[in-house]
Amino acid sequence: MAELPVVVVGAGPVGLAAAAHLVERGSTPLVLEAGEQAGAAVRQWHHVRLFSRWAELVDPAAERLLASTGWQAPDPDGHPTGQEWATRYLQPLAEVLGDRVRFGARVVGVARRGRDRVVDAGRDRVPLTVHLADERITARAVVDASGTWSGPNPLGGDGLPAIGERAAAARIGYRVPDLDDPAVRSRFAGERIAVAGSGHSALTALVAFAELAAAEPGTHVTWLLRRGRLGDTFGGGDADQLPARGALGRRAAAAVEAGHVRIVTGFRTRAVEAAADGLVLVADDGRRLDPVAEVVALTGFRPDLSWLSEVRLDLDPVLQAPRALAPLIDPNVHSCGTVSPHGARELTQPEPGVFLVGMKSYGRAPTFLAMTGYEQVRSVVAAIDGDQAAAGRVELVLPETGVCGGAGVFDDPAGAADGGCCGAPVEPVAVGVGRPQD
Ligand SMILES: Cc1cc2nc3c(=O)[nH]c(=O)nc-3n(C[C@H](O)[C@H](O)[C@H](O)COP(=O)(O)OP(=O)(O)OC[C@H]3O[C@@H](n4cnc5c(N)ncnc54)[C@H](O)[C@@H]3O)c2cc1C
Incomplete structure (x- = not known):
């Protein structure tokens, strides 16, 4: 052999x-x-x-x-x-x-x-x-x-496509969009956009969309999180041993603080309904969002x-x-x-x-x-x-993210550990945090 x-x-x-x-x-x-x-x-x-x-x-x-x-x-x-x-x-x-x-x-x-x-x-x-x-x-x-x-994960909160997700495929993307591409930019400019996910790709997209919202009136970004609260979503900030990764979280936090992004927590998408003025996302607890023109699902x-x-x-x-x-x-x-x-x-x-x-x-x-x-x-x-x-043999030391805790914030917003044991977390931002809609 x-x-x-x-x-x-x-x-x-x-x-x-x-x-x-x-x-x-x-x-x-x-x-x-x-x-x-x-x-x-x-x-x-x-x-x-x-x-x-x-x-x-x-x-x-x-x-x-x-x-x-x-x-x-x-x-x-x-x-x-x-x-x-x-x-x-x-x-x-x-x-x-x-x-x-x-x-x-x-x-x-x-x-x-x-x-x-x-x-x-x-x-x-x-x-x-x-x-x-x-x-x-x-x-x-x-x-x-x-x-x-x-193999991008679907929008559906169960890990399987939501009802209507496949049918709405033309208006749901699963990649970080390139907003420097004029065709892509014009697709999103002035529109209502929902971004789902809490990882680095979602943070990258939020920063880009916040810049778009600042430049293009009428652009509204709603950030959907399955977890019950923001928690350590912005990462470890200064405690992250990869400084650029920590900085990404801080930029996303700043985008939220500037009011360009409305946050909806505990939202686990059950259905995507086509309406005359866009897509209506429905959570498994019955909450319905205002219609959006585009959905960007960055859920891993x-x-x-x-x-x-x-x-x-x-x-x-x-x-x-x-x-x-x-x-x-x-x-x-x-x-x-x-x-x-x-x-x-x-x-x-x-x-x-x-x-x-x-x-x-x-x-x-x-x-x-x-x-x-x-x-x-x-x-x-x-x-x-x-x-x-x-x-x-071990020939590498890997950098810490500066974030502790795991997925405790998923179902228990109150009980989840606060911040990082490796350092101070990026401050969760209160401004712009949306309330779940009825
Ligand atoms: C937006 C984004 C940002 C990232 N930023 C960073 C970063 O800053 N730092 C970092 O370390 N990592 C980063 N990552 C993670 C990054 O993807 C990995 O570090 C790296 O690309 C992983 O390399 P890989 O070779 O394992 O997989 P990939 O890069 O995914 O390469 C897999 C290759 O296999 C090919 N392939 C797939 N299926 C088959 C098949 N059946 N037969 C033959 N070929 C096949 C694919 O075409 C592809 O070329 C980022 C990822 C994303 C999505």
């Missing part, structure tokens, strides 16, 4: 980093990417500026590989946009890897050769097969770095596990992340935003040679960082190479 390639699914930041580590160890990677370019998912949020610095966005093995080509590393303290991350780093990295990266190659299945998931015999002796639409590739190991970008992502049905995975029933990783990242219990660096030990699956890494390894958990993924693949590639000492 040593002659066979290690197939890496996805030429995103983490998949390409895995390939660089494999090359450094003398193994043969084959990266299969569904899109036509490196960083196909990152390019779709090209307009968003990352809160991570370049120094946190370049994998060390990839940098060593790129250095051999005379690549000039960007200013380590700069913050790229998604577009810059893709063109200044991911694309050159894919070019160095050459024909070890195949584009337009969507993986539709992974299996143990000649055995479905039920057959025990010989599982550890035969290779894996990776299925493309009309091709089979035999692999020594499969590193699934396919991300979760293709979920992994596509459908094409892994024939391999044996041990996933956490809550997060759909590798079971040993889940306690480290569970937003229900997560304290202080810390995630211990982790690698092959937490990511090893019952199916020999199959690893979920990168954004996909987090399942439904939020706040994945590329630097977490780089450490994962350093360790996983060492394990595939049989170097258990390197696989077990």
Whole structure:
């Protein structure tokens, strides 16, 4: 099996980093990417500026590989946009890897050769097969770095589409809109807009919409939160060890304070009704919002596990992340935003040679960082190479978010822990907080 390639699914930041580590160890990677370019998912949020610095966005093995080509590393303290991350780093990295990266190659299945998931015999002796639409590739190991970008969560509060959500698809978006694009801007300018979600994407969208509302009279933004109160939604502010991430929360808080955003808490969307003057969102407690022209649902992502049905995975029933990783990242219990660096030990699956890494390894958990993924693949590639000492080593300190508490604010506004145990939270803002409508 040593002659066979290690197939890496996805030429995103983490998949390409895995390939660089494999090359450094003398193994043969084959990266299969569904899109036509490196960083196909990152390019779709090209307009968003990352809160991570370049120094946190370049994998060390990839940098060593790129250095051999005379690549000039960007200013380590700069913050790229998604577009810059893709063109200044991911694309050159894919070019160095050459024909070890195949584009337009969507993986539709992974299996143990000649055995479905039920057959025990010989599982550890035969290779894996990776299925493309009309091709089979035999692999020594499969590193699934396919991300979760293709699986945005729906607006519906149950995690399933709300009644009418699919029918209203033309006016519901699931991505942070690019308001610098004149066509996109004119679609939202002067309109009533609902933004749902409480993560960094939602905060990014709120900041952009608040600027639009300030510039374009008649633009009204309603922010829908499923949780019962704002709590630590704005993040850890100064206590966040990634300053740009803390600053994003402060900018969103300022947008609310300036009165550009009306907040509705405890709103779990049950239905989307089409009315003459827009969409009416209905909560599961019966509340109805005034009609809006557009809805932007930024409620997180979920992994596509459908094409892994024939391999044996041990996933956490809550997060759909590798079971040993889940306690480290569970937003229900997560304290202080810390995630211990982790690698092959937490990511090893019952199916020999199959690893979920990168954004996909987090399942439904939020706040994945590329630097977490780089450490994962350093360790996983060492394990595939049989170097258990390197696989077990921890070579990274991850930054804290400065936020404590988890999801306590969901059902119990009064009882939830106040603020952060890692520092003072961003002040929840009272101005502009809307009351639930009847
Ligand atoms: C708006 C936004 C802002 C972010 N900001 C930051 C930040 O500041 N700092 C940070 O560290 N992280 C940030 N993230 C998280 C970021 O997405 C990850 O750090 C990084 O992109 C994860 O890399 P990945 O390789 O795991 O997944 P992706 O970047 O999602 O790459 C997965 C790749 O797999 C491909 N693929 C998917 N399915 C298949 C298939 N079946 N077959 C073949 N190929 C497939 C996709 O086309 C894609 O190219 C941000 C995310 C978003 C959405």
